Amino acid sequence: MRNALVAALMLSSGAALADEGQWQPYQMPAIADKLKQRGIDIPAQQLADLSQYPMNAVVGLGYCTASFVSPKGLVVTNHHCAYRAIQYNTKPEHNYLELGFLASTLDKEPSAGPNERLYVTEAVTDVTAKVTANLPTEPLARYEAIEANKKALIKECEADDNYRCSVRSFHNGLEYYLIKQLIIRDVRLVYAPPESVGGYGGDIDNFEFPRHSGDFTFLRAYVGKDGKPAPYSEDNVPYVPKSYLKVNADGVKAGDGVFVAGYPGSTSRYRLTSELEFASDWLYPVLADRYQRQIDTIEAMGADNEDISIKYAGTLAGNANRMKKLNGLLDGFRATDIAGIKQSREDAFVDWLKQSPAMNPKLVQELESLIAENQEAIQTSFYFKNAQSSTLLNAANRLYRLAKEKQKPDAQRESGYQERDMKLFEASLKRINRSFEQSVDKTLWLQDIQAYQGQSHKVAVLDELLTYDNHASLQDKIAGMYSLTGLTDADTRLQWMDKSPEDFENSADPFIRLAVALYDENMALEKAEKELAGRLSMARPDYMAAVIDYYKANDWPVYPDANGTLRITYGMVDGYQSRDALYKQPFTRLEGITAKHTGVEPFNAPQKVLDAIAKGDMGEHKVESVYADGRGLICRLFSCLDKPEEFNSVPVNFLSSVDTTGGNSGSPVFNGKGELVGLNFDSTYEAITKDWFFNPTITRAVHVDIRYVLWMMDKVDNAQNLIEELDVVRD
Incomplete structure (x- = not known):
């Protein structure tokens, strides 16, 4: 029975009529016939053009998707995507999460928060040749050369600071595209239903059907009076988008063709069977255990404390969603032998490789070896990284890293620490207090430390730092760190952005001292990860090139795994x-x-x-x-x-x-x-x-x-x- 199911699903996965594919817009003309078959009449060439309706009305939030629906910059997205904006404006005296919110006029639309952004993708350019030209073969040097090439392209693209650019890898490094996005920095809350509408059914109904969720919220984009993006100001005016979506009040019927445009985060459809088995056997269960522990803690601590409940509402909702998804993945792997399906296809691919004189028959074997190393590295570092999960330690780690990176020319700094990143860096430090409460952070961090102590992958420098004398417990030591630090204050955190490495190294702040002590170990771990990434940057593209040839030979859909791009x-x-x-x-x-x-x-x-x-x-x-x-x-x-x-x-x-x-x-x-x-x-x-x-x-x-x-x-x-x-x- 199982073999029959595997065969049936293998067949359906390659069927021409299957609605499979997260397609890049430029690919639309190549699948125009499939769109027509589904009753999608809008020209494929129009969908491929990001300057035309409707694609120029689709925007990103950085973590979700939204779209313009009026000439006054009105934007619609999900309630759970606007959760941070609603939470930002929620206070015990006016709980917009519970009661909902509607601004009757423009002047009553509050800021969605200093870190909220809208990203309008204006151009996607193939830069594969510029990223991969003349790369060295030594792994670390190769990784660094790829990063340097990407940074150079980004710097040129961001000559106008109203734009945010990125270079994304497609097909696991086989192709690279430069993404140019207009940044709208003033986003405001307009209309949100109560959470009892926007999240009706909560975690019980999450990923289930039938559903009855009003998961929608309206935001608005504002710009300066000159029409250019600007930070929040009372003088700003609504943004006039190049186009906005028509809303069809008659909706759709069963059997109607539909299409969706957006920014899917990540898929793993071209990964090897061994990678799926690692996820199902180790990674997903370990992650699920941690998320559940955090959910239980936050719920218990927030039950009688409204301030905690409001501050950690987004964290709780996010963890609950991740938890449900992980359980769904694990249940799905048990219900359907996806590993068997993938292995059967992988075996067929290897047979095809052996019959193709131009191909390397050991391609999969060589990649498997690197993947095994990578999985071991993940297991080794997982608990060590989590043992640094304190919000304050994370801030201290990033601030000390910034001080170190500032000693280098800007082009040589690590991504995230360049001048282009400083506004977002500063904003992230400011917003900490919106979702931070010392007692909760302390408890969650202690749990991660105890999980680290209870497993075999240890790091000597951290073990030494976690030792305590016979007169104090680990809880007492951690409580002392929170009582003595100045990093709970937002202004103090911002002041550390301008400090030198020596200032950090001479500091008495316990979290700063811990960040300094852990720095060398963190950098050594990062270097090892980069070296392995450099080796994979040679193996994965070769593998993907062969897979694409194989898929095309079987007339199967060929599109890149999702990577956060349109x-x-x-x-x-x-x-x-x-x-x-x-x-x-x-x-x-x-x-x-x-x-x-x-x-x-x-x-x-x-x-x-x-x-x-x-x-x-x-x-x-x-x-x-x-x-x-x-x-x-x-x-x-x-x-x-x-x-x-x-x-x-x-x-x-x-x-x-x-x-x-x-x-x-x-x-x-x-x-x-x-x-x-x-x-x-x-x-x-x-x-x-x-x-x-x-x-x-x-x-x-x-x-x-x-x-x-x-x-x-x-x-x-x-x-x-x-x-x-x-x-x-x-x-």
Whole structure:
């Protein structure tokens, strides 16, 4: 049975009709026929052009995706993506996380925080030749040469300081692209529903379906009066984007083609089977154990302390999401033999290599050797790095490193410590107090130290620093460090940015002293990592070049693993067979909110939402049916119940077969004409393993339906001022 499943999934993974692929925009013309098959009528060439609608309306937040939806710089994204902005403005006297927020006029829109940014990608340029030309073969020198070439390209690109540039590796170093992004530095909070709407169902419903989450928030981009990006100022004016998305109030039906544009974070689909097994057998369980420990601690300490609860709300939500994803990955690996699938494909690839005279038959074997070294290094350093997890020690480590790096010419400094990085460096030091409480930080750090002490990979210099005499406990020693440090004060932290290495080395501050003591060991560890990265920078590109040739020979999709850069993925609105005799419909309804409501978090819908549903106050947002003539691929392969002919409600969330991952949160979901019909915010539990392997029969993304967003704005929160800004269209 298992062999049959492996064979079936191998076949489906390469099927031409599978909606697999996180495509670079320039690749759109090459898959124009596939877009047409899915009913996506907007020209592929238009999607490839970042200066045209709709791609020039898609923006990044640095960790999520968003999009412009008005000529006044109004931006829509997920509630969980704007969490920091809401948390920044939340105080015990006005808890916007709990109550929600709506600015009735522009002058009432508060700053989303000094570190919030919007990034508008304006150009993506292939710079492979400039990065990889004449590289040395010695590993460390090779790594440093690649970094130097990237820095030179970035410096030239950032001649105008309104832009942020980066050079990203694609196909594991086979290709490099220069990404040029306009930075908008003044971002403000406009409208956010309560968390009991934006995160309805909480961790229980996370990665699950059916869902009823109103995971949306509106922000606004501001610039100086000259139209150029500027830091926050009361004199700033709303940014006028080059274009903004049309909002289709009629939404989509089952079977409709859709596409998503955004910034997916990371996937590992081209990694070797041994790398998957390392993740499933060691890395994921270890990470899950740490996240759960932190969740339990923060929940316990925040239960009776609202200040802790507010400060660590983002940390708690992030850890809960990571925890659910890790468990989903581990469950997925147990449910489906993905390692077996990958190994079968890997074996077939090795056989193909042996039959290709121009190829190196030992390519995989040579890469495996380096990967084994890398995995051992990860295990050796994991607990040591975590044992430095104190927020204050992390700040001290970075500040001392900055003092050391400032002794070098700017071009030779490590990335993150160059002059271009100083504004963000300073901002990161300032924001510490927004999510820092000494008792919590102390407890979490002590837990990481104890985890380090309980395992075999030890570092002598840290062991020596952690020793204490018979009259004091480790807890007492750590408590003493927090009581004696000055780094809890933001101004003091900022002053250390201008200190010399000698100032650090003569300091009595316990966290500064610890950072100085650990510096040589940290640098030695970093050097070893760079040397190994230099060796991998030769092996991985050779491997990927051969893999691409192999994929093309089999007519399989060839796209790079996600790496945080702008991508497009396409699919269709469709449910799925989650397990035997259970088919999940692609849409959920308002009434599902009431059905789940218990009055207890996380199923504690606001009374105003319940009242609007009870009154049947749906207006023009109500739809009769969300089903077209067919019910998608799954119902053509499996026996499904007769489709319901009537819907008679407002759709809340819906499923599609688009290929997304972390970072795609907040991504606009487009209909075939390129109009906004939803926001991506999650994946189904069965689909979590798509980071390693795409299975088209169960891979589904979860979206907020734009009709629910409009209903909330219109019938619940009276956000008419914002609705009037939108370009709302109908079919």
